[in-house]
Amino acid sequence: MYKTLLFSMVMLSTFLAACSGESSSSNSETSSDGNEQSDDKQVLNISESSEIPTMDPSMATDVVAFQWLAATTDGLYRFGKNAEIEPGIAKSHEVSEDGTTWTFKLREAKWSNGDPVTAHDFVYSWRRAVNPEVGSEYGPYMFNGVVKNAEAVSTGEMPVEKLGVKAIDDTTLEVQLEKPIPYFKELTTFTTFLPLNQEFVEKHGENFALSADALLANGPFKFTEWKAGEGWVLEKNENYWDKENVKLDKINVKVVKEIATSVNLYESGDLDRTSLTAEFVDKYSSSPEFSTIRKPSLLYIKMNQENEILSNKNARKAIQRIINKENVANVILNNGATPIGGTMPAEFVSHPESGKDFREINGNLAPYNPEKAKEFWQKAKEELGVEEVELNLLGDDMGVAKKMTAYFKGQLEQLEGLTINVQSVPFKERLRRNSEMEYELQNYVWLPDYLDANTFMNLWVTDGANNKTGYASEEYDKLIERANNELAQKPAERFEAFLQAEKLLIKEDAVIAPIYQKGSAKLQKPYIKGTFRNPMGSGYIYKYAYIEGK
Structure with a gap:
């Protein structure tokens, strides 16, 4: 799914440009590698056409949620520059000779509240995703037939403890698969495979992932504001393990349902990017800020x-x-x-x-x-x-x-x-x-x-x-x-x-x-650098984005 589902997943081309045949311009929004320093104010102003239904990775099914989960949460691996798979919380992994046992070594990383990210966070999240009492739509869809015993767990025939995932220790995660899955590394980038801090989730209960104060991040950015129907604000996560490569200080997101409104906000300088519908394409197609993919x-x-x-x-x-x-x-x-x-x-x-x-x-x-x-x-x-x-x-x-x-x-x-x-x-x-x-x-x-x-x-x-x-x-x-x-x-x-x-x-x-x-047709300000298209689920990768020449 980007169910609209996103991908969704979203989506997630599928979002690998090298395999999908997308032009390079569709994956990299700039010729820069995204690592330059800039004296410009590092604030990005963009819009979304829909509200986020939930930021719970077990329950999310839409591309809007996928987008912002990707910006705030690292899984074992993540999509990076030019839609290449790069390390997230996993430093490395080994695969058994028969292809059914994957062992991941995790790096030292923290949640935005200072708690360590451990192998137990992945075990808890994956079990939760297939727990029939939780009712995840994507959990059974993504795990069944992939991770050992997932189908039996998701149908209530086995307890969640029988799912083929376990923490050998805080920094070692072992996953047993039902059969060899050649694309399992790619699967670990998907939303449903993201980790969760059990204590935090259970503390917030039914309110988890429905407001900024009920969210926890271990990725490049964290939510600091979320106003239903209006938009949300993300700020750089100072606890992020790779914060040195994150240049943006803030991302302001407005919910703008009408493209005409979004275009007006772009022209007035309130937005740095806008999608375009047919009635605007001819008007802007000759602009250097215009592109399609x-x-x-x-x-x-x-x-x-x-x-x-x-x-x-x-x-x-x-x-x-x-x-x-x-x-x-x-x-x-x-x-x-x-x-x-x-x-x-x-x-x-x-x-x-x-x-x-x-x-x-x-x-x-x-x-x-x-x-x-x-x-x-x-x-x-x-x-x-x-x-x-x-x-x-x-x-x-x-x-x-x-x-x-x-x-x-x-x-x-x-x-x-x-x-x-x-x-x-x-x-x-x-x-x-x-x-x-x-x-x-x-x-x-x-x-x-x-x-x-x-x-x-x-x-x-x-x-x-x-x-x-x-x-x-x-x-x-x-x-x-x-x-x-x-x-x-x-x-x-x-x-x-x-x-x-x-x-x-x-x-x-x-x-x-x-x-x-x-x-997709869009206008984007030339001072936005280092954003990349994500073929899986979320639309953009903001980890390496920055502002230069504004």
Whole structure:
């Protein structure tokens, strides 16, 4: 997930530029290495379009939380310059010959309250993430099938103490895996794998991670203010183990839902960066402060198959094909986004033998075709015995999201007899409704969590934590299971299994309606140096950022 999920994870391209094919400008916002000293006031002023639902790493599911958890908390490893994996709390690690035991040696580090960061903090956090009494959405999703006994723990069949993680001593963490996971080091950068100070978490109870005084940091920055609905302030964490490489003293973040407002604040000097929507791109495209990138995250329409209409495959295929994706990407967005015809983004993973991009191989599995869409819709109505249909379309209440939802309504209502009721709600409420499956149609964004095709493909297994569509396919489940077990050490065959699974998911079963691969257009002040794009979950890395020449 950057669930919008972020990544999210967010996300987290997947966010490794070297593998995703993003241009270097998309990963480094400056040609500087970020280590220069500057006499300028080291304060960065930026905005977010949504409030943070929670900063609890066990409970966070959205890219906003992922962004600021990455800025305030170091895991075993973290993303650094040019989206390279660099040491966090782990100084080093060793892997057993069979690939199932990872032993991490931890550095001397402190929490922002002065407590030492120890191996016990990772054990507590990871157990908490899979504890069914806690109810983490990402915990089972990220740990099950990866860390030994995670699935049995998350379903209540085993106590949390049986999870395959233990502190050998304060500075040695041992992790037992269910099977070899080649990308496990990348996984440890993800939000759900971050450590937690048990005493602090339990002291704050239900209020943990919901206000600045109920947060603890061990990363480059720490929260000093957090005003609900308005924004938050981060300051340099003087207890950070690598504080010598942190140049910014403060980051001021305002919640600004409307891009027009954000642009005005940028022009007045109140913000140092702003995203742009289509109506602003032409105006600013010639500015040296303007840039665009294509991200490895997707927007698609989720369809709840527990709804009688959407349980019909022909109805879903009609919805897939009635929306003009070119207009969405090139007219409504006009920010580097591109139409997409599958659940795997372009320039993300390539065939291990031919080197061809996944998206290029499978092509457009759900092409825009209004005439064909109307044929599918007519078949669906005949099969369902209906002439008039009403469906609710859930989306966020922010400016560009509201415009997108309004456009989808118009496109979908080309299907004879279909009425779309738009439901624009705050981001946090949309996440809740998705989790509870309280929707019929939904605009949804997914960001990769790690650099592997599985981060997009295992979303749709039966009863998967992030499925939330009611889709259940024994054939699809077997393909994903085979890819991650029998074929785990056979890269080419594994890739072929994922290709086959995507065809089943999109072309045959029409589980989602893929719309576009996200792009981003922005204005950024030239005095901002040393910021880097993070492919996993969070959007930016601020550890090495600084102000020069303001």
